[in-house]
Amino acid sequence: MANKLIVTAAPHITSADSTSKIMQRVCIALVPTLIASVIIFGISSLILTVVTVAACVLFEYGYCKLVGREVTIDDFSAVVTGMLLAFNMPAGMPVWMAIVGAFIAIVIVKQLFGGLGYNFANPAIVGRIALALGFTSRMTTFIDPVTDAVSSATPLGVAGTENAVSYVTLLLGTHGGVLGETCAITLIIGGIYLIVTKVISPIIPVTYLGTVAVLSLLAGRDPIYQLLSGGLMLGAFFMATDYVTSPTTNKGKLIFGIGLGVVTCMIRFFATMNEGVSFAILLMNLVVPYIEINTRQDKLGIAKVKKGGAAK
């Protein structure tokens, strides 16, 4: 009996997809935007991205080693977090600040809560918010790629004024802003790639963008301008769709997307801040557990029994 047969529970085959393949696809989807940011803001944006990604991976490796947890850097999730975090910083951001952001995202938000799958909020979003609150002036000092002038105005800040930029500028991203949010075209291309490769469901981006468009119309603002400016495209396709911090059912995704749109517009239209995407995502991340338990699917044959039981 040297060659014993293997006995395990069914099923005996699994799909070709894996966590690391999914994360790699997200990285691929972010590459066009990275290229765009290098073209728009120069080589410094590439350096910033590389440093942030490296810091995220190293923090993940170091923390796992420190606490004796299995090292999970090969699942590419830290790379995704690093890219997204870098995309949320303006060009010319000091490198040490990026490393602080990476520490907050990976160690505090992700690993302290148990690592991949256990974080309650999107690490990159919290990293961005922490940086925005800690280094407010640096995080809002944007370089205008055309004039090289330094200013703190983004297209959202000047929306509706005579300084508002054109749709073409918004699509191409040749305006002030953080690295990864300016070029709407590459973000949409990346988002479509994720939808086509079934990494994400279109429900969250579509309902999020749709809600913002409708509310903009109702508020008398230019919906296209609202959709194409700020962090909306980056947030809708890449940050709000983070598996860990978004609902799983179609019903839940629908509610989540609408909620994101409502909160984003409330902040944009009524609060003192110009931009509301990151806070909207963080806020909605926190209610995901409640959305989840209240939007479970109807199970086949179960509803009927309940009705029958009640009638008895």
Next chain:
Amino acid sequence: MSKFLKRSAQGAGVPHEKGTSNLETVKMTLPSKIVLSMGQHIGAPAAPTVAKGDQVYVGTVVGKAGGFVSADIHSGVSGTVSEITTIVAPNGAKQTAVVIIPDGEQKVDPSIAPPTVTDLKSFQDAVRASGLVGLGGAGFPTAVKLAPKNLDEIDTLIINGAECEPYITSDNRCFLEDTHHVLNGIKQVMKYMDIPKCVIGIEGNKPEAIAKMKAAIDAPGIEVKELPCRYPQGAEKVLIENCTGREVPFPGLPSDVGVVVMNVTSVAFVSKYLETGMPLTTKRLTVDGDIVAKPQNVEVIIGTPIRELLDFCGGLTDEPGKVLYGGPMMGNCVADLDQPILKNNNAILAFSRKMSQVPKPTNCIHCGRCTNACPLGLSAKEIVRAYEKGDVELLQQLNADLCMSCGTCSFVCPAKRPLAPSIALAKIMMKNGGKK
């Protein structure tokens, strides 16, 4: 749109691997012995009616049904009973078995004659005497299925020809080679049970079977329904929903929504039995897998040791890792190649060590694929988490006991978590009231 919000129930795009679908069925030579398990069906095991040294013939009853939900066991060879022994069933339980050494003459039992069927009662009796059980894999005694309490409410017969498991092509061969018997069996069931309508469900990856059945239909009320190529189309509840739009209540039976479901091979056997009176002693099954030298469909005598069947198919080209009873999604592992072929087997698959490796599970990333793939609308990740916490109340709320162990959740999981086996454990925990 309403279905979209109700439950996605996407199923899984499993690989087809149906390389044997065009190969004509080959009859296997006589094995050196047959081992007839007394538990080849759902329900009470049969009781042996023979003793060591007894002479038996092809079709002789060697095990008598152990109750209403049970089935007779018949010998597929003429020969001598060499021993009554105990074997390990695929589910791990011990089972009594009758071992018969063939004499090579294959003499048919003199009592074998076509049954006289005139009405529903005699039809049901005939099916009962044939030893037929659900040949799609479940092994539920067919005679019980054909005697629903609410017979007058049954309006649809569904023939399960989905064959959604990868590799298996025996039902496809049944459609192609036994077209007449499939159709005749359907007509007999419709006639005696007074069912006006029949839907034959076949997955779209079997275009030849669909075309052949469509061309062969020569009676009103029978239609072929092409099913989407998404596993598990052959799951009874999924099949009924796709063919009739009706949801079988839980807990409940297909008859609760006016439906009787039969596997295509089962219904073809009914026709054969009515013509010849020869009980269920052989089975067509697919022998395939990456290390099988000559993958093919084989008609094999029930009770044949798996080792001899594999030898008949040219043997194995490499050291086996896993050998399966049935398909890779729901099949059970064979622990020992001396185990016999059972009535409800539709495939024996042998895989190399490399193909048999179980991937290492990683953290759940809450991608929701298990939830959106589940054909029944269950949320595997929530059930598994409730199981890990020992929260029986939550398991009940999540209807974990609805799970039919189709394995779709485990298949789609990118973190390679063993969700389906964990849910099976959760079901046991629910029964035991919280104990693991």
